[in-house]
Amino acid sequence: MISTVFTFFSRIDCLTIKKEEGVVCRLEECGAKEERELVERPYRITLQAKMVIFAEVNPSLRKIRVRELENKRILLEGIPAYGAAHEMEHLEKREIKGIPLWTFEYIKEPTKNNQKNIQ
């Protein structure tokens, strides 16, 4: 089994977000925080770095094959894009700022038995 990941091997001043597309609301956990927070992440993100290292991880052989990519721009979509946006926020602001789950409004719905009595 091979898992493939991209790694950006660059200093923060060399790593930039070139483009963000779409907005996805997510409940994310971060660090030692005990609750999830609501954050908005781009569905697609284009990052540019001075140096991009491609790492292919093979857990069964415990080997990581790496090579530098000529392309210095990477387009990520979906979960990899959310993860990259999360890490970029750490690099830029250090802390993830979201809306805590405990501030959400709880709405109690009737159980199935109570629904039958209502109808």
Ligand SMILES: [Zn+2]
């Ligand atoms: Zn985090």
